[in-house]
Amino acid sequence: MSHGPATPMSSRPGNPLRGAAAIPGDKSISHRALILGALAVGRTHITGLLEGQDVLDTAKAMQAFGATVERLGPGEWTVDGVGVGGFAEPAGVIDCGNSGTGVRLIMGAMATTPITATFTGDASLSKRPMGRITDPISLFGAEITAREGGLLPVTIKGAEDAVPVTYRTPVASAQIKSAVLLAGLNAPGQTVVIEAEPTRDHSERMLAGFGATITTENTQEGRVITLTGQPELKAQQVAVPRDPSSAAFPVAAALIVPGSEIRVDGISRNPTRDGLYVTLAEMGADLTWENDREEGGEPVADLIVRHSTLTGVSVPAERAASMIDEFPILSVVAAMATGDTVMNGVAELRVKESDRIDAMAKGLRANGVDVSETPDSMTVHGTGGIQGGGAAVETHLDHRIAMSFLIAGLAAESAVTIDDASAIATSFPDFVALMTGLGADLS
Numbered sequence: 001m002s003h004g005p006a007t008p009m010s011s012r013p014g015n016p017l018r019g020a021a022a023i024p025g026d027k028s029i030s031h032r033a034l035i036l037g038a039l040a041v042g043r044t045h046i047t048g049l050l051e052g053q054d055v056l057d058t059a060k061a062m063q064a065f066g067a068t069v070e071r072l073g074p075g076e077w078t079v080d081g082v083g084v085g086g087f088a089e090p091a092g093v094i095d096c097g098n099s100g101t102g103v104r105l106i107m108g109a110m111a112t113t114p115i116t117a118t119f120t121g122d123a124s125l126s127k128r129p130m131g132r133i134t135d136p137i138s139l140f141g142a143e144i145t146a147r148e149g150g151l152l153p154v155t156i157k158g159a160e161d162a163v164p165v166t167y168r169t170p171v172a173s174a175q176i177k178s179a180v181l182l183a184g185l186n187a188p189g190q191t192v193v194i195e196a197e198p199t200r201d202h203s204e205r206m207l208a209g210f211g212a213t214i215t216t217e218n219t220q221e222g223r224v225i226t227l228t229g230q231p232e233l234k235a236q237q238v239a240v241p242r243d244p245s246s247a248a249f250p251v252a253a254a255l256i257v258p259g260s261e262i263r264v265d266g267i268s269r270n271p272t273r274d275g276l277y278v279t280l281a282e283m284g285a286d287l288t289w290e291n292d293r294e295e296g297g298e299p300v301a302d303l304i305v306r307h308s309t310l311t312g313v314s315v316p317a318e319r320a321a322s323m324i325d326e327f328p329i330l331s332v333v334a335a336m337a338t339g340d341t342v343m344n345g346v347a348e349l350r351v352k353e354s355d356r357i358d359a360m361a362k363g364l365r366a367n368g369v370d371v372s373e374t375p376d377s378m379t380v381h382g383t384g385g386i387q388g389g390g391a392a393v394e395t396h397l398d399h400r401i402a403m404s405f406l407i408a409g410l411a412a413e414s415a416v417t418i419d420d421a422s423a424i425a426t427s428f429p430d431f432v433a434l435m436t437g438l439g440a441d442l443s
């Protein structure tokens, strides 16, 4: 994605938030639907696809590798796949824009096909570590060239005769797990990933849905995931459920703006994604779940959220992976709670679209909230009410930092301004319209 001029934006305190919020499709599942559709035989039909820039960049990449990707209407797409091992060599450089998930999963998916591809991205993605993917995919036989420090641009010469791999992920990361599993698709025999802490399991669920043989066993070492290589993946109908990480923003807003009550339908209750909701309940949030059901192979329910009086909690390190994208918005909620909220085991936040501990700490401090940090933890000293605001915040091309501070401004004493709202389009293009529709004052 190329970034145009920065678009500053402000939010200010105002009316209670009311109404129903229609959350867009899940980003993780949208990337995977396109990639697995491209690796399947036949036409995959996707509904509810997130049309954020990150996912659009993945759609473009799948076309560059030889799949035919078409948009039929809003959120409705088809992918004519080339089959496992059928990727063609792309003619140009693959630009994954802002998307760590896109670039890392696609690098895995092509690593065991004998073609060469070069990957690049925007200023944020170009600072993020790729060694965590290039190390395991080189074990399959791929040859890699990267910039100093394992950074993009990265060129991968896929393995001619891939060998299967057993890999223990060095950090809790669904992106690493998924890249290894996607590489294992075109290796003979069994590829095994062992993860000490469970991470989001969409790849496992969707690989099984597309017809791969994949098992998960909980052992003393952690989760052991075994994939049998060289399956024929079969095209599927994929109904993408709504994104719980995007839902987190209006949910947080309703909790901290006095008098609010909103409804968000179809929120994931997948235990690998629900850590924020568990944490909010512990803080005293008024959350009512209704209509438990399954959508797109994921457990979901409808959520009613009311403004709440909240108390700080300590979030255990074991929960971090299940809410890894929600810590920025949790820190805004924590600022409005009484007492300290301690976020443990969150070192991975330092290598997201920005260093999210640093970005949140600086932005909150500038707006009158006291924050302490260590290399792998962050503590927000809650003010117990509406205080602060008024300062401008740097967002570092990070959509979740941008949305978090716009939510903060809705419950501050005076407006909060962010330097650039353009990155929000990577994951939640309708964020401003949705929040304004609930009554938020953003401009």
Ligand code: S3P
Binding pocket: 027, 028, 029, 101, 172, 173, 174, 175, 176, 178, 199, 200, 324, 325, 348
């Ligand atoms: C994702 C995994 C997470 C998350 C990202 C999406 C995925 O990254 O932060 O937004 O779709 O697999 P890590 O697995 O690197 O923690």
